[in-house]
Amino acid sequence: xxxxxxxxxxxxxxxxxxxxxxxxxxxxxxxxxxxxxxxxxxxxxxxxxxxxxxxxxxxxxxxxxxxxxxxxxxxxxxxxxxxxxxxxxxxxxxxxxxxxxxxxxxxxxxxxxxxxxxxxxxxxxxxxxxxxxxxxxxxxxxxxxxxxxxxxxxxxxxxxxxxxxxxxxxxxxxxxxxxxxxxxxxxxxxxxxxxxxxxxxxxxxxxxxxxxxxxxxxxxxxxxxxxxxxxxxxxxxxxxxxxxxxxxxxxxxxxxxxxxxxxxxxxxxxxxxxxxxxxxxxxxxxxxxxxxxxxxxxxxxxxxxxxxxxxxxxxxxxxxxxxxxxxxxxxx
Amino acid sequence: xxxxxxxxxxxxxxxxxxxxxxxxxxxxxxxxxxxxxxxxxxxxxxxxxxxxxxxxxxxxxxxxxxxxxxxxxxxxxxxxxxxxxxxxxxxxxxxxxxxxxxxxxxxxxxxxxxxxxxxxxxxxxxxxxxxxxxxxxxxxxxxxxxxxxxxxxxxxxxxxxxxxxxxxxxxxxxxxxxxxxxxxxxxxxxxxxxxxxxxxxxxxxxxxxxxxxxxxxxxxxxxxxxxxxxxxxxxxxxxxxxxxxxxxxxxxxxxxxxxxxxxxxxxxxxxxxxxxxxxxxxxxxxxxxxxxxxxxxxxxxxxxxxxxxxxxxxxxxxxxxxxx
Numbered sequence: 001x002x003x004x005x006x007x008x009x010x011x012x013x014x015x016x017x018x019x020x021x022x023x024x025x026x027x028x029x030x031x032x033x034x035x036x037x038x039x040x041x042x043x044x045x046x047x048x049x050x051x052x053x054x055x056x057x058x059x060x061x062x063x064x065x066x067x068x069x070x071x072x073x074x075x076x077x078x079x080x081x082x083x084x085x086x087x088x089x090x091x092x093x094x095x096x097x098x099x100x101x102x103x104x105x106x107x108x109x110x111x112x113x114x115x116x117x118x119x120x121x122x123x124x125x126x127x128x129x130x131x132x133x134x135x136x137x138x139x140x141x142x143x144x145x146x147x148x149x150x151x152x153x154x155x156x157x158x159x160x161x162x163x164x165x166x167x168x169x170x171x172x173x174x175x176x177x178x179x180x181x182x183x184x185x186x187x188x189x190x191x192x193x194x195x196x197x198x199x200x201x202x203x204x205x206x207x208x209x210x211x212x213x214x215x216x217x218x219x220x221x222x223x224x225x226x227x228x229x230x231x232x233x234x235x236x237x238x239x240x241x242x243x244x245x246x247x248x249x250x251x252x253x254x255x256x257x258x259x260x261x262x263x264x265x266x267x268x269x270x271x272x273x274x275x276x277x278x279x280x281x282x283x284x285x286x287x288x289x290x291x292x293x294x295x296x297x298x299x300x301x302x303x304x305x306x307x308x309x310x311x312x313x314x315x316x317x318x319x320x321x322x323x324x325x326x327x328x329x330x331x332x
Numbered sequence: 333x334x335x336x337x338x339x340x341x342x343x344x345x346x347x348x349x350x351x352x353x354x355x356x357x358x359x360x361x362x363x364x365x366x367x368x369x370x371x372x373x374x375x376x377x378x379x380x381x382x383x384x385x386x387x388x389x390x391x392x393x394x395x396x397x398x399x400x401x402x403x404x405x406x407x408x409x410x411x412x413x414x415x416x417x418x419x420x421x422x423x424x425x426x427x428x429x430x431x432x433x434x435x436x437x438x439x440x441x442x443x444x445x446x447x448x449x450x451x452x453x454x455x456x457x458x459x460x461x462x463x464x465x466x467x468x469x470x471x472x473x474x475x476x477x478x479x480x481x482x483x484x485x486x487x488x489x490x491x492x493x494x495x496x497x498x499x500x501x502x503x504x505x506x507x508x509x510x511x512x513x514x515x516x517x518x519x520x521x522x523x524x525x526x527x528x529x530x531x532x533x534x535x536x537x538x539x540x541x542x543x544x545x546x547x548x549x550x551x552x553x554x555x556x557x558x559x560x561x562x563x564x565x566x567x568x569x570x571x572x573x574x575x576x577x578x579x580x581x582x583x584x585x586x587x588x589x590x591x592x593x594x595x596x597x598x599x600x601x602x603x604x605x606x607x608x609x610x611x612x613x614x615x616x617x618x619x620x621x622x623x624x625x626x627x628x629x630x631x632x633x634x635x636x637x638x639x640x641x642x643x644x645x646x647x648x649x650x651x652x653x654x655x656x
Contacts, residue, residue: 090573097454117536117543118569122429122454124542203360224449230456231449232428239551239575257450261422264549266575267582274586292422 003305003323004211006043008033008054010064011202012254012297013191014315014331023331026063030329031320033057037208038321047208047216047249048086048109053220055082055105058204062144064317066204067103070222072151073229078142080104080222081121081236084112087244087303089217094236097122101129105220108236110134110301119236131319142222154226157195189314191255191295203235204316205242205251209301211323215249217242217265224256234259239266247272248279250300256312258294262286268300278302283310333525334616334634335373339365339518341396341628343565343608346642348625355642358628361393362640366630369520370612370638372553376656379561383530387414387437390516391532394476396628398516399435402474402534404543410474412534413453413548414440419527419556426548429454432468433461437532440548442466451548453501479626486538491546515547517563517610519556523634525614527561529554529577536568546571559584559614560591564569564625566607574602580611595619 008030025046026228037054058080059067065185070078082104083094093112096119100106110132120128189195203221206271210216219242221235233256234241241252243265250265258264267290271282279302288294297311299318307320319329341362369386373379391399391414402410413428414436425444428451430436442464443452452460452627461468482585517531531554533547545568554566555577562577571577576598583594591613599607599621608622610629618631625643 001445011370023432085573092573094544115540118567118572119544119549120542122539122542124540125540169495202611207350223621227459228447228452230452230454230459232451232453233424233449237451237549238572239549239553239578243575250351257448260550261424263555263578266551266578268584270579272621 004205004209005301005307005320005322006037006041006050006054006208007299007301007307007309007320008037008058008204008206008318009251009253009297009299010058010317012311012316013202013295013313014317015190026317026331027329028056029061029063029318034319034327034329035320037206041208041210046210046212047210047214048084048088050208050210051206051216051218052084052105052109054206055204055220056103058088059103059105059207059220064204065202065222066220068142069144069147071225072143072222073227074148074149075229076148077229078139078222079229080142080220081232082108082218082220083132083238083242084108084218085216085238085242085244085249086112087246087249090245092118092238092239094119095121095125096232096236097230098125098129099139100126102135102137102141105218107132107134108218111285118238129298150225155223156293158226191313203253204309205253205299206300207249207251207301209249209303209305211305214301215244215301217244217249217251219251221285222322239263243269245273246303248300248302250298252296252298253316254296254311255294258291259296262290262292262294264296264298270300272302273314279306280308283308287312289317333523335374335520335522336611336612336616336618336631336633337366337369337382337518337520338610338618338620338631339369339389339390339559340516340517340563340608340610340620340627341642342567343622343624343627344551345605345624346626347626348643350642354371358395359640361390362628362630365389366632366638366640369518370632371572373520373522376522379522379526380416382520383518383528384416384437384441384540386518387516387530387532388435390518391435391437396516397534398532400474401476401479403537404475404479406538407541408480408483409541410471410476410534411541411546412436412532414530414532415548415550415554416440416444416530417528417550417554417556417561419558419561422557424450424550425455426451426537427453428471428544429542430457430461430470434460434467434469434473437530439464450550482537513555515565517554517565519561519563519610519612521561521612521614521616525558527556527558527612529561529563531563546576551575553577555581557581560611562609562611564607564609565627570602570606574598575611576602576607580609584613591617592619595621599623
């Protein structure tokens with residue numbers, strides 16, 4: 001027991017038909033980011049620095065739904081959000097509605113360290129970013145062709161679902177919209193009311209415990225594909241998408257609304273703290289008993305150097321590493 | 333068992349020297365809102381409706397820091413936020429960054445009931461408000477002279493005030509004293525054990541534009557499930573990191589504490605001077621603990637108990653109406 005440990009995720013809810021090269025690409029990114037984090041922990045960096053560093057890497061890489069590669073709003077723009085929490089002192093910082101900040105998780109860190117507040121959003125957050133002179137870019141930097149295509153499909157899926165007059169393509173065509181309508185090619189899997197095939201890899205997060213036994217968590221996302229402008233999900237909400245305290249650190253991903261209703265991240269910690277459950281027990285209990293019909297996944301570490309995962313979705317992009325040399329990257 | 337309701341107008345450093353013209357309108361507003369809530373419960377309105385209508389009244393009162401009477405951001409504008417949660421279904425709705433919506437709590441309810449989302453903020457929330465045709469008003473509706481002065485004092489003191497503070501040394505005391513207003517909230521349970529919670533606020537005086545506090549964060553300022561309903565008030569940043577509202581319920585569920593024990597446990601572990609809350613349980617119990625100097629509050633239960641208060645019970649001038 002003891003020693004450092006780290007876990008990362010790139011989203012829960014994976015299209016079972018995701019092409020192998022996309023899977024391999026995701027695994028490669030996760031492995032690389034895990035390596036960056038493990039090196040930091042080995043060098044004695046505090047957990048809060050490590051989680052920020054790893055999530056920055058995940059944001060910069062376009063493969064996942066955060067920073068560059070974020071899901072698009074109804075209007076086709078990007079609105080990013082993130083949060084970070086240092087179990088040491090339970091200090092926290094959150095941001096929402098970012099449109100130009102290259103690394104949302106770092107702005108969340110600055111909110112925590114350099115503002116009198118815990119959470120800044122939209123214009124106020126953008127103003128703070130300029131004040132703090134963080135790197136900003138045009139909103140178009142974050143938008144990938146992939147996501148423009150996904151947004152179009154999401155809009156079509158919504159329209160098809162609600163407009164019975166739209167002719168339904170025959171079930172044996174290979175087009176993506178046939179898949180959406182018939183819902184046979186993805187097995188009828190849905191998340192957030194949309195067919196799973198809409199989802200690129202998703203929200204990212206990292207949890208770590210350093211050699212001092214301090215835990216920290218960070219989560220970052222572009223949010224829900226085709227969301228209403230102004231919609232805030234679970235990722236920036238302390239206690240829902242992100243939580244860290246003396247006992248553990250947690251980062252969640254999946255159906256944001258379900259994660260909020262079940263205050264998932266806080267519940268894992270509360271089960272350990274108030275009900276005396278161990279880390280994996282608490283993770284399993286929270287997913288089984290607290291989520292209702294919601295679909296989500298999470299990663300967690302404890303002050304004792306343990307790592308735990310859990311998800312009730314088909315797949316979650318994830319990886320972990322511990323001081324004793326164990327390393328694992330997985331999707332299913 | 334039986335219905336119960338509790339509401340607050342904010343916790344903070346309310347000085348015992350608060351003059352009559354500061355106390356009277358607030359006590360009257362608390363009494364009025366309590367009566368409205370009690371009447372609604374007696375008429376078998378669902379708790380979700382009850383907490384919404386009570387918070388609407390509190391928002392409409394200029395005495396409290398929500399809706400009309402909201403404190404101002406550093407830019408002299410209002411940015412209001414609110415949150416509502418149905419303990420029965422755990423459905424919830426939240427809004428932030430509103431500048432024209434007369435009743436933020438009602439918009440939060442519409443987010444819950446008419447969108448696939450839980451939380452809308454700033455321009456997106458304002459656009460939704462127009463789409464839904466809710467009542468909006470020019471900022472002059474919300475901004476009161478007291479709050480303009482409060483902001484001026486805060487800037488002079490160059491610090492961010494929580495909802496209530498002692499009058500700042502050297503500042504000219506205004507006739508109603510300094511910062512005697514705060515977040516508002518209401519929790520209610522009906523005779524069947526169905527619970528609901530609602531909270532609304534203008535936030536912190538002199539806050540940075542875009543600052544979000546604990547009020548709209550499920551589990552921090554607002555929470556309801558099948559065990560209890562909680563609405564918290566005080567220093568938002570402390571309430572967020574302590575997940576105050578969720579913790580009260582979690583202590584009841586996971587540690588088997590009673591409502592009073594759970595609420596007291598949470599309050600004791602939050603830095604002194606930072607937090608207060610009102611809570612009701614499925615069994616019709618009420619608790620209103622705080623670790624600040626005072627908290628504007630009122631409650632009533634089906635068995636006839638009711639209470640309206642500002643400072644801890646027993647302090648001179650506190651009003652109580654024990655069992656008749």
